[in-house]
Amino acid sequence: MPKGTCNFPSCDKYDSHLRRGLCHNCYERMRRAGRLEEFQARPKKIPSWDRMVKIGWTETDSGCWEWSGTKNADGYGTIFNGTYGKNKSPRRSITSRVSWEHHYGPIPEGLLVCHTCDNPPCIRPDHLFLGAPRVNSHDMVNKRRSTNGERNPNAKLTDREVQEIREKYRPRCGALTQLGREYGVTRSAIWQIVNNHSRRDKTWTSPV
Structure with a gap:
């Protein structure tokens, strides 16, 4: 049954x-x-896309269709899509995925819906494309949306300061501690930087 x-x-x-x-x-x-x-x-129930049309969107100067309904913490539009489980927990769908499925068909397993416009609430179908998680990550880095380096809200050093630390560092007794005091970070943080374990730079070769 x-x-x-x-x-x-x-x-x-x-x-x-x-x-x-x-x-x-x-x-x-x-x-x-x-x-x-x-x-x-x-x-x-009315299909999600038909309900999305009723809620609507706003067309921006750049041509994006920005979802007018609720959004998640990352800025992506969401729409209620029924409940699941004994506790009837709400199930919400990402509106860009609903838009893709309505216009182009099912999304193959393992693929993500990405934005050419780099605008999370956009649901315009010709601003969307499918990509694997790795493709999406590369796209994010290329568009400088990643939180690596100084864009990370927890970063204590700017990219320029990291570069200065690597230029100043010389493998001698007390060098790590001295640089740590100068830049207001721990000795361990300096060690991670000069050994390219954090704030990685492909062009950097540690003198250690």
Whole structure:
């Protein structure tokens, strides 16, 4: 038997053994009343894209369609897409993914929907493309959206200061401690930088 949410209009109870789309209690109540044959399941939910059209978007000067509904912490649009589990936890879909699936079809497993416009709430289909996580990461770095280096909110050193540390460093006793005091970071942080373990630079060769 299928499992899911009861289709009786005033119920919405989750049941692991639905019969005719009804939970056990509703099924038995309708059966005893002799009304099973007249029961009609609730209408199917409006597809996500049709609901997105009702909520709408704003077209920017750059041509983006910026989603007018709710957004997650990363700025991507989201839309309610039913519930799941016994606790009926809300399931939300990313609107750029809904847009892609509506216009182009299913998204192959393992691929992400990326933006050519670099605008997370944009749902315009011709601003979207599919890419593997690695492609998306490279795209993010190329567009300087990654939080590496001084763009990381927790970074204590600018990129220029990191470069200065590497230029000043000489492998001698006390050098790490001295540079740490000069730049206000720990000896360990300096060691990580000069050995290219943090703030990595492909052109840098440690003198150690």
